[in-house]
Amino acid sequence: MAKKVGIPQGLLFYDYYPLWKEFLNELGAEIVLSNKTNKSILDQGVSNCVDEACLPVKVFHGHVNELKDKVDYLFIPKFVSVYKKEFVCPKFLGLPEMVKNTIKDLPPIIDIEIDLRKSKYNVIKAVIKAGKYFNPNLFKISSAYKKALRYYEEYLKLLNQGIIPIEAIKMYNSTLKKNSSKQEKSLNIMVLGHSYNIYDEYTSMNLIKKLEQRKINVITPEMIDSNKARYYSSKLPKRMFWSFGRKIIGSAFTIIEEQKIDGIIFVSSFGCGIDSILIDIVQRKAKEKSIPFTLLTIDEHTGEAGVNTRIEAFTDMIKWREKNEDNIPTLG
Amino acid sequence: MKITFPHLGNTFIGVKVLMEDLGNEVVLPPKCSKRTLEIGTKHSPETICLPLKINIGNYIESIEKGADTIIITGSCGPCRFGFYSIIEREILKDLGYDVEMIVFDPPDGEPMKLIRRIMKAANTKNPYKIIRSIVRGGKVLQLADELTDISNRIRARAVNSYQVDTIMDKFEKRVREVYGVKETIKLLKNTRKELESLEIDNKKQPLKIAIVGEIYTIIEPFANLYIEKKLGHMGVEVNKSLTTSQWIKHHLIPGPFGSKEEKEKWKAAKPYLSTLVGGHGRETVGSSIIYAENNYDGIIQILPLTCMPEIVAESILPTIQRDYDIPIMTLIVDEMTGEAGYLTRLEAFVDLLQKRREDNYERILSRS
Numbered sequence: 001m002a003k004k005v006g007i008p009q010g011l012l013f014y015d016y017y018p019l020w021k022e023f024l025n026e027l028g029a030e031i032v033l034s035n036k037t038n039k040s041i042l043d044q045g046v047s048n049c050v051d052e053a054c055l056p057v058k059v060f061h062g063h064v065n066e067l068k069d070k071v072d073y074l075f076i077p078k079f080v081s082v083y084k085k086e087f088v089c090p091k092f093l094g095l096p097e098m099v100k101n102t103i104k105d106l107p108p109i110i111d112i113e114i115d116l117r118k119s120k121y122n123v124i125k126a127v128i129k130a131g132k133y134f135n136p137n138l139f140k141i142s143s144a145y146k147k148a149l150r151y152y153e154e155y156l157k158l159l160n161q162g163i164i165p166i167e168a169i170k171m172y173n174s175t176l177k178k179n180s181s182k183q184e185k186s187l188n189i190m191v192l193g194h195s196y197n198i199y200d201e202y203t204s205m206n207l208i209k210k211l212e213q214r215k216i217n218v219i220t221p222e223m224i225d226s227n228k229a230r231y232y233s234s235k236l237p238k239r240m241f242w243s244f245g246r247k248i249i250g251s252a253f254t255i256i257e258e259q260k261i262d263g264i265i266f267v268s269s270f271g272c273g274i275d276s277i278l279i280d281i282v283q284r285k286a287k288e289k290s291i292p293f294t295l296l297t298i299d300e301h302t303g304e305a306g307v308n309t310r311i312e313a314f315t316d317m318i319k320w321r322e323k324n325e326d327n328i329p330t331l332g
Numbered sequence: 333m334k335i336t337f338p339h340l341g342n343t344f345i346g347v348k349v350l351m352e353d354l355g356n357e358v359v360l361p362p363k364c365s366k367r368t369l370e371i372g373t374k375h376s377p378e379t380i381c382l383p384l385k386i387n388i389g390n391y392i393e394s395i396e397k398g399a400d401t402i403i404i405t406g407s408c409g410p411c412r413f414g415f416y417s418i419i420e421r422e423i424l425k426d427l428g429y430d431v432e433m434i435v436f437d438p439p440d441g442e443p444m445k446l447i448r449r450i451m452k453a454a455n456t457k458n459p460y461k462i463i464r465s466i467v468r469g470g471k472v473l474q475l476a477d478e479l480t481d482i483s484n485r486i487r488a489r490a491v492n493s494y495q496v497d498t499i500m501d502k503f504e505k506r507v508r509e510v511y512g513v514k515e516t517i518k519l520l521k522n523t524r525k526e527l528e529s530l531e532i533d534n535k536k537q538p539l540k541i542a543i544v545g546e547i548y549t550i551i552e553p554f555a556n557l558y559i560e561k562k563l564g565h566m567g568v569e570v571n572k573s574l575t576t577s578q579w580i581k582h583h584l585i586p587g588p589f590g591s592k593e594e595k596e597k598w599k600a601a602k603p604y605l606s607t608l609v610g611g612h613g614r615e616t617v618g619s620s621i622i623y624a625e626n627n628y629d630g631i632i633q634i635l636p637l638t639c640m641p642e643i644v645a646e647s648i649l650p651t652i653q654r655d656y657d658i659p660i661m662t663l664i665v666d667e668m669t670g671e672a673g674y675l676t677r678l679e680a681f682v683d684l685l686q687k688r689r690e691d692n693y694e695r696i697l698s699r700s
Contacts, residue, residue, distance in 0.1 A: 050647040052638070052664065080607055087410035090610035094644030097605050101651045113607065238418050239440070241409030268379075273640040276379040277415045284422060297379075 002030040003134060005110070006071035008063030009034045011056055011092070012079065014165045014195040018172055019152040020075060023127075026144035027134040032071050034063040037202035041066055046300055048103050055203055055269040055299050056196045057091055057098070064099050068106050073133065074099075077126070080115035086243045087117070089274055159222040164208060165199050187318060188260060190219045192252055192282065193267035193275075194244055197298065204267055205304050207296070207311070211265075214315060219261065224251035232257060236281070242274055252282045256289050263292040263318045265311070270299035292318055333455060334359050336399035338387040341551035342480060343576045345507055346473030347403075349516050353465040354454050359399035360508055361390040364554035368393055373667045375423050382555060382636035382666050383548040384416055388423060395429050403453050406437035410610035411641055468513045470580055475520045477577040479503070480560075482527055484571075487564030488538035491531045497561060499526050538569040539685050542623035544616045545634040546642050547574050549665055556634050556665060557674055566682050571628070573619040574612065597622065604648050613641030617648050624656035629685045631658060637666040659684060 005024055007013065021031055035041065037059055045062025053061075064074060076099060079092045091098070096111035110133055112126040131141030151172060158168040189211060191198050198204055198220060211218050221229070229250025233240050240246040255261045264286055268275040279295060286293040294314045296307060335351055336359045337344070344360055351358045362368070364386060372389030391402055407414045417435040424431055434453045439446045454462045487496040503523040510516050541563060549555045550572050560570045582591040597618030605617045620631050633649060635642035646662050653660045661681050663674070 050643060052635075052643050052646065054638075078607065085408075087610070090410045090613065090640035091644055093410065093607060094605060094609040094613065094641075094648075098644055098647040101604070101648045115607075236418070237421075238406075238415065238437070239408070241414060271379070271638040273381070273412050273638055276377055276381070276638070277412050277419060279379075280377045280419055280422070 002028055003073060004032050004071040005029045005073045005075050006032045006034070006064075006067035006107075007075050008060055008067060009036060010060035010063045010200070011095070011196045012077075014199045016152075017165075017169055018155040019148050022148035022151045023130075023144050024075070024134070026147055027131055027141065029073075029134050032067065034067045037063070037200050039202075042202070042300060049098075050102065052271065053091070053098075054271045056194070056200070057095075058300065059196075059200065059203060060095070061099065061103065064106070065103055068103065071107055074107055074109045075130075076109050076111055077130070078111050078113045080113060081117040082114065082243050083116060083246075084120065085117060085239075086241055086246065088243055160225065162219070162223045164218075164220065165195065165222065166201070187216045187262045187315065188219060189216050189315070189318075190252065190255055190261050190264045191267060192221060192248055192264055194248070194269075194272075195220075195222065197267050197269055203269075203298055205298075205302070205307050207265070207267060207307070210308070210311060211315075214311075216315065219255065221247050221251035224254050226250075228254045245274055245278055248278050249281060253285060256285055256291055259289075261291060262322070263294070263314065265314065266293065266295045268295060268297055270297050292321070333357065333401050334399045335401045335403060335453070336361055336391070336394035336397075337403050338390045339364050339552060339554070340548060341553065341576055342473060342476040343551075345476045345516065346469045346576070349472045349513050350465050350469030352512050353468055354456060354461065356455050359394050359397050361394040362397070363504070364390070364552065368554075369667055375427060377419070379638065380419070381412070381639055383413075383552075384419065385667060386552070386555060387416065388420060391420070391424060391431075392427070392429070395424075395431060399431070401432045401434065401453075403434045403436070406435045408438055408440055410608075413611070470577070472513060472516050472520070473580070474577040475517065476507075477575045479520055479524055479527075480575075481571075482524060484560050484564055485569055486527055486530055486532070487561070488567055488569040489532050489534075489536050491533045493565050493567075495530055496527065496564070499523060499530075536567060538567050539629045539682065539689065540569050540571065540627075541682075541685070542571050542573060542619070542628045542631045543634060544573040544619050544623070544631060545612075545645075546616075546636055546639050547579065547612050549634045549636050550574050551576060555636070556663075557669065557671055559632070559634070559663075559678070562675060562678055563682070566679065568682055571623070573615065573623075600625075604651060605644070609641045609644045611639065611641030613645045616642060616645040617652070620649060620652050620660065621656065624652065624658040628658065629689060630681065631660045632681070633660060633662045635662070635664055637664050659688070 007017065007020060024031055041062035042059060044065040045058040045060065048065050049058045049061040067074065076096045078096050079088045081087050096109055100106065100109065110130055112130045114126045115122055127145045128138065128141055131144065135141060155168055155172040158172055159165060191208060198208065208218050229247060232253035233246045233250030236249065240249060252264065266279055266282065268279060283293055294310065296310065334357050337347055339361055348358050348360060368389030369386060371392050372385035372387065376385045376388050404417060406417050417433060421433050434449050436446060436449060450462065451457050456462065483496050483500050487493045490496055503519065506519055507516065510519050543550055543559065551574065553560065563570050582594045594615065597615045600621040601614050601618035605614055608614055616633060623631055633646060649660045663677065
């Protein structure tokens with residue numbers, strides 16, 4: 001019988017799911033995915049996590065709690081670094097430990113360590129360690145990883161074309177590709193933030209869909225060419241040592257410098273340490289180039305009506321700015 | 333060049349001596365006060381952590397006193413402290429202050445950059461002179477940290493614990509006025525003698541509480557609402573897991589090999605947290621275990637709101653509390669922390685420890 005591996009639908013899920021899924025499937029594991037975030041998952045997360053953690057970490061705990069009785073293994077890799085001399089968020093560094101110490105009666109956790117700070121070949125070690133849970137054959141593991149990597153590149157291409165991850169996850173391995181029918185849309189708005197904040201439909205309150213319904217073309221950091229983002233983020237006076245930070249800052253700077261954007265909405269979860277720095281940097285840049293900027297802070301209490309009002313007000317403000325006057329302040 | 337720097341517990345004593353020894357003029361930021369925090373909060377990003385807000389307050393108060401150069405240290409992640417210098421520079425620029433900021437970032441592949449910056453801050457190119465002054469500054473800092481430790485120990489045992497405060501307050505005022513290494517060391521030694529001559533109540537058996545957590549909130553008494561004094565007056569002996577002189581011992585002296593003490597903390601933390609989490613998250617876990625093994629009565633973790641590494645540590649501490657049977661309390665501080673609520677929590681925690689100790693004695697007595 002195939003071993004069941006649970007993957008919580010939170011945090012890095014949106015960045016790496018196709019890679020994980022194809023790799024584990026190839027080795028004969030059965031993937032069990034938690035449900036999309038909903039009220040019950042959020043509530044489980046809030047009651048199973050330290051109070052001070054940020055919303056996405058709480059949500060992740062909720063997903064783990066939901067999965068734990070249904071699977072043989074939980075797949076929670078420990079991400080330390082995904083690029084040379086860079087880190088991910090400190091909370092990711094201790095994520096498996098946080099989960100282990102707060103939720104009881106967990107199945108074994110596959111907590112391989114991914115640390116590419118010193119060398120990018122460290123990933124091989126992690127892959128082999130993860131593969132050994134299911135198949136002792138090194139050759140099989142490496143071919144499974146290569147195959148998964150191919151699918152993953154396909155997925156990244158889709159993201160680059162401007163398809164949001166949840167859609168891309170559904171279609172990256174099918175030959176049938178939707179021609180993204182780009183209608184004439186009036187506004188280009190960048191939704192900035194960590195992938196787990198902007199793509200989680202429940203916690204972001206469907207922000208992207210809401211904007212699209214208003215005939216707004218949404219751009220997210222994943223859609224920006226990563227080389228360009230790297231180039232622009234290197235213009236900061238100090239090397240950006242967070243990989244997420246580099247992506248967010250780089251993509252925002254790219255689009256601001258290229259003047260392809262009418263406004264920026266930064267979605268941040270309350271208490272995010274990285275965002276507290278990033279918001280400040282992006283906001284200053286936007287102000288300098290007169291690009292409207294607004295900040296949506298989400299936490300477990302955010303009311304949907306308030307968010308709607310703010311989105312409406314923001315888009316209206318941009319439209320007025322285009323139409324009549326250009327003296328409306330950019331920082332609403 | 334009038335040099336200033338942010339406050340961090342006793343650090344100002346060491347840095348002041350170091351700079352004076354090099355013949356530079358130092359503008360000490362006024363002691364952290366409510367006003368410092370108010371200024372800082374007003375001009376900082378809303379969701380940034382408490383240390384940056386106090387830093388900004390320190391800078392502005394120093395600039396008001398005439399400082400034109402700020403020196404601070406930096407880091408390269410993963411804690412957000414690494415970006416303090418960027419944000420702080422922008423904030424001061426926006427406010428229209430014309431100051432120079434010299435940041436001592438870790439070399440990061442370019443050691444010359446750091447050396448040039450040190451020479452600029454030191455205002456001399458003579459490496460011998462710089463090293464000599466650093467050693468002297470380090471020594472003074474070490475003495476100052478020892479003095480704080482002694483005051484904590486005596487406060488818990490003295491017949492009148494408020495006498496300790498009187499002596500320490502006097503010292504804090506005097507240390508700003510004296511000039512240079514010799515005078516400072518003399519003052520430190522005199523104060524120490526004064527403290528040691530206080531009357532001690534030998535019957536007292538103080539509770540021992542360890543303080544772990546984020547380095548700034550542990551070391552800077554203003555940020556933790558003078559927790560050492562508060563606990564001292566309740567008859568508790570306080571030990572802090574980190575001091576500035578220890579930080580220097582861990583990071584500057586051992587160079588690339590790391591220090592023994594820090595490695596011991598990592599080893600202790602290993603079963604619970606195997607890799608680094610930035611800041612002092614791993615050290616918090618490690619030192620909690622070491623304190624528990626050394627028969628401390630309780631542990632208090634202090635962190636500024638939204639501190640990422642300490643949140644990871646916080647979620648691991650309950651397991652240590654269970655495994656080692658030692659009460660651990662987490663206190664979170666920010667600009668809104670109210671003193672009364674804070675004091676109540678401390679009192680309740682101390683009462684709990686007292687009760688535990690009495691229960692323990694009773695158990696031992698009834699067994700024999």
